């Protein structure tokens with residue numbers, strides 16, 4: 001079980017129907033992105049700060065929240081520029097962001113509502129400024145692609161850790177998961 005970020009990116013682009021037009025809309029919106037990035041970071045960390053569990057994570061180390069604000073702004077802007085036109089570098093970067101969160105113990109229950117916050121706040125801002133839906137749609141798609149990277153990193157890293165620790169084969173592991181899911185699913 002090892003993920004190739006470039007292949008994963010290509011698959012997510014196709015599944016999210018992230019088109020050449022979406023990329024052009026994002027690039028054209030890059031200046032707007034710069035204008036609002038700090039405000040979006042404020043919304044994001046206000047939101048995380050209101051949740052006791054997430055608040056504890058983001059304030060666990062001195063200077064972390066300051067660093068996080070900077071990395072958030074950079075991440076936010078990269079969605080508009082695509083770094084290298086949403087190519088290999090973009091995919092590698094998104095994969096790394098996923099791994100960093102897994103290392104800190106941040107799971108789907110944290111990341112999904114956090115990304116929903118970004119989508120909601122961006123939507124509110126665009127609406128308040130009377131902008132059309134094109135940018136909102138394109139941003140929504142790239143946010144979901146970025147979210148898929150973080151979620152997939154969680155699955156890949158946890159699965160690999162179990163395989164390494166136990167020496168199980170991938171086939172056995174998959175069978176155990178399927179059987180376990182069967183036990184939890186309603187009859």
Ligand code: HEM
Pocket residue numbers: 048053054055057058061064067068071072075096097100101104106110111114115118146
């Ligand atoms: C929309 C979802 C999220 C995005 C886009 C995001 C973005 C980022 C980025 C770009 C980094 C820097 C990664 C690197 O060092 O290469 C980072 C690190 C981190 N994120 Fe997130 N994040 C998200 C959700 C969360 C949530 C929900 C939490 C807390 C519950 C969180 C806490 C952290 C922490 C603690 C770090 C490491 C900071 C350090 O360097 O000490 N993130 N995040």
